[in-house]
Amino acid sequence: MPAPLWSSGQFDTFDSPPSVWPAFLTGQKASPVRVLLVDDDPHIRLVIAQELMADPRTLLVAQAGSVREGRRAIKQHDFDVLLVDLNLGDGDAFDLLGLLKSARPSAQAVVISVMENDEQVMRAFELGAAGYVAKNSWFRNYSMAVLQVANGGASITPNLARRLLQRFDRIHGAETKRRQPDEAERLSEREKEILRMVASGYTSAEVGSRLLISGMTVNTHLRNIYRKLQVRTRAQAVRFASLRGLF
Structure with a gap:
């Protein structure tokens, strides 16, 4: 230099x-x-x-x-x-x-x-x-x-970049809040039941045994839950459900 x-x-x-x-x-x-x-x-x-x-x-x-x-x-x-x-x-x-x-x-x-x-x-x-x-x-x-x-x-x-990021976060947060109630309400009673059991620590096989359905069926329900809540993991789904008061 x-x-x-x-x-x-x-x-x-x-x-x-x-x-x-x-x-x-x-x-x-x-x-x-x-x-x-x-x-x-x-x-x-x-x-x-x-x-x-x-x-x-x-x-x-x-x-x-x-x-x-x-x-x-x-x-x-x-x-x-x-x-x-x-x-x-x-x-x-x-x-x-x-x-x-x-x-x-x-x-x-x-x-x-x-x-x-x-x-x-x-x-x-x-x-x-x-x-x-x-x-x-x-x-x-x-x-x-x-x-x-x-x-x-x-x-x-840098100052403008920070402001634009904050603006994006606000817009993204507002959109998330707007869509969450509708998506949460779209969960069926069976899906909510499975989500509550997953939150309690049960595996897919254990959930299936208690509900008298196969573990594969449980996983299908979980995939539908992920899609509706727009999450990718069990932990994210449980956190969302907890924040929305689903259990």
């Missing part, structure tokens, strides 16, 4: 990107990742352009300052990654993501924005973006975001 030029005890700065870049990764000096930059702020465009040009692994092939210019640039230039500002003077990044799919299906897109709005992030991903970078984030690194998506990854700040 290059030696730090300056250190205050809190931050270190370096005069170049990491010198070690595996040869199997996309983005080599002889074949850098080609980038199309679209942003309506000339100052921000200059900052990003300088960072991209300072990294030998990325090559800025064209710039645009609006949706109209971006559409023309997408059609005219060959590039690997579209780096596009969310809010443009005559529209937004979503207008260009749709065109990207049809005009440059092999290209990747990274949306940049001053805000990390969850709804906008989700929409960007739904439209095919592979990254979302906040302009005001300490974690922003435009060339690295480009390299990540060019190599099949996704670029997203």
Whole structure:
């Protein structure tokens, strides 16, 4: 790693990107990742352009300052990654993501924005973006975001990733709660009886002996219970039944 030029005890700065870049990764000096930059702020465009040009692994092939210019640039230039500002003077990044799919299906897109709005992030991903970078984030690194998506990854700040995971957990939890009562009510009385006996520690053979049915029949009932409760093991089925008050 290059030696730090300056250190205050809190931050270190370096005069170049990491010198070690595996040869199997996309983005080599002889074949850098080609980038199309679209942003309506000339100052921000200059900052990003300088960072991209300072990294030998990325090559800025064209710039645009609006949706109209971006559409023309997408059609005219060959590039690997579209780096596009969310809010443009005559529209937004979503207008260009749709065109990207049809005009440059092999290209990747990274949306940049001053805000990390969850709804906008989700929409960007739904439209095919592979990254979302906040302009005001300490974690922003435009060339690295480009390299990540060019190599099949996704670029997203840690804070936003955590929020999206929490959002997913909330949605998944709500869906689980909505479906559990209906699925629990679908258990037959015989299935509930078998589940209670399994919870008491009886094996399939012992359950069958007590209910005067074969162990194979017991296992068939258990498979139906698993399917209805959307679980995979006896322990999960017992825990679900306990939480639902089935015994």
